[in-house]
Amino acid sequence: MALPPKRVLTQDRLRTAVQNLLLETDWTEITVQDVSSNAGVSIGTFYNYYDSKDEALADVRACLSALIKKDLNSLLVTQSQVECRISLLLKYFVNILNAKPSWANYFYRAESFSERLDGGLVALLEPLVLEGMLSNKGHSQNAKITAFFIENGFFPLLKQYHVNGTSVPEEDATQMVVLALLAMGLSGDRLAQASALVCPVTPIAALPQSIFELEKAQAGHA
Known part of the structure; x- marks a missing residue:
């Protein structure tokens, strides 16, 4: 088998x-020299690939966002009710904090979801809130504002x-979902049933993740 290009x-x-450094410290404290040294390349080589460290972060964020969204899609498709999908979406990120320490460091060392997830949580929430509005499940008048409010x-x-350094108890996770669904205008049995859903721990591999190996696996190569 031919080796991949250098x-x-x-x-x-x-x-x-980039992933290694993000798991250890704040992005604002990381330099191009840090990235180059960790990768075992020269600073000049770094600039052959990226114009800045923020461009390198954007590249990694896009790759890992695709992984997260693929994982979420396989989870959310198990539920037909939009409020249940919102519940699992939120509890998914609770489970990352509770059970996936490297991913927790990746996400929660940041100042917002958008620093680590393309479009932030809003990009995932807004279409769900809009679906709830169109199906008359809730009384929100603006899906984007509601999604921003929840995030x-x-x-x-x-x-x-x-x-x-503490885990989120299930009752606290449930209360977070209740508040999110209340922001949509949901109430009654639908709210209670959706917020009580338990999200399974997801099978994402630990970070750092080889993007090359990930893309090769997704393409179906051995």
Whole structure:
């Protein structure tokens, strides 16, 4: 089997280096020299691939966002009711904090979901909130505002648990979902049943993730 081009392997080392550093410290404290050193390449080589460290982060974020969204799609498709999908979406990120320490560091060292997930949680929530509006499940008048409201309440809570080094109890996760669904205008049995759903721990591999190996696996190569 032919070896992948050197350029592919070098970029994979740079992407892995970005992940390694993100798991250890804040992005604002990381330099291009840190990324290059961790990847075992020169600074000049780094600039052959990226114009800046923020461009490198954007590249890694896009790759890992695709992985997260694929994992979420396989989870959310198990539910037909939109409120149940919203519940599992939120509890998925609770489970990452509780059971996936490297992913928890990746997400909750950031200042917002959008720093680590393309489009932030809003990009995932807004179409679900809109679906709820169109099916008359809830009384929200603006899907984007509602999605922003939910994300901006949800992320700081999870970040604080992470900073404190504590897990989120199931009853707390359920209460977060209740508040999110109330923001949509849901109430009664639908709200109670959806918020009580238990989200299974997802099978995402630990970070750092070789993007090259990930893309090769997704393409169906051995």
